[in-house]
Amino acid sequence: AQSVTQLGSHVSVSEGALVLLRCNYSSSVPPYLFWYVQYPNQGLQLLLKYTSAATLVKGINGFEAEFKKSETSFHLTKPSAHMSDAAEYFCAVSEGSGGYNKLIFGAGTRLAVHP
Amino acid sequence: DAGVIQSPRHEVTEMGQEVTLRCKPISGHNSLFWYRQTMMRGLELLIYFNNNVPIDDSGMPEDRFSAKMPNASFSTLKIQPSEPRDSAVYFCASKGEASGYTFGSGTRLTVV
Numbered sequence: 001a002q003s004v005t006q007l008g009s010h011v012s013v014s015e016g017a018l019v020l021l022r023c024n025y026s027s028s029v030p031p032y033l034f035w036y037v038q039y040p041n042q043g044l045q046l047l048l049k050y051t052s053a054a055t056l057v058k059g060i061n062g063f064e065a066e067f068k069k070s071e072t073s074f075h076l077t078k079p080s081a082h083m084s085d086a087a088e089y090f091c092a093v094s095e096g097s098g099g100y101n102k103l104i105f106g107a108g109t110r111l112a113v114h115p
Numbered sequence: 116d117a118g119v120i121q122s123p124r125h126e127v128t129e130m131g132q133e134v135t136l137r138c139k140p141i142s143g144h145n146s147l148f149w150y151r152q153t154m155m156r157g158l159e160l161l162i163y164f165n166n167n168v169p170i171d172d173s174g175m176p177e178d179r180f181s182a183k184m185p186n187a188s189f190s191t192l193k194i195q196p197s198e199p200r201d202s203a204v205y206f207c208a209s210k211g212e213a214s215g216y217t218f219g220s221g222t223r224l225t226v227v
Contacts, residue, residue: 108157
């Protein structure tokens with residue numbers, strides 16, 4: 001079965017600093033990979049997704065992620081953190097065949113941004 | 116489109132009572148997923164449907180949990196009887212053939 005591991009359950013950065021949230025996946029086949037963001041008391045919102053096209057994927061709110069097959073990684077980055085980026089971030093891999101694609105989520109990383 | 120609609124947003128119930136959570140997927144989406152989110156276990160997939168047919172219910176924790184999708188526009192997740200450990204946020208998501216996953220806002224269930 002496919003799985004994702006998010007390194008660091010909590011990450012704290014200063015406003016304006018680089019954001020780096022780590023995600024490693026395990027998969028025997030080329031995966032589809034996703035990053036979602038969850039603000040307090042809200043549902044999950046898609047930030048970006050990798051579907052075997054370009055390895056560098058740009059998403060909303062200035063986030064991007066790079067698919068590295070050799071490292072089985074899909075880390076999320078943003079050059080300059082904003083206070084509004086404080087939220088929980090989930091990496092996910094799509095598993096399944098025949099069009100039945102269920103998402104398997106990592107444990108999540110809570111991002112704190114301080115002034 | 117109004118997105119995936121879940122009801123109720125919050126539910127507080129007593130242990131032993133039956134609880135029914137509801138989900139209306141996005142029109143045209145043919146896959147529907149029920150997830151549970153807790154602090155201890157994160158986001159767990161409970162069950163998913165494709166074209167109203169349950170495909171994988173291996174994540175359903177116990178026989179107390181059941182889910183149905185009688186038509187393409189409605190699904191329910193039922194817990195009977197409910198227990199305090201069922202307290203969690205339950206999310207419904209839907210997906211189309213050529214579209215991504217869309218999550219509802221969730222139902223926060225508290226069993227006392």
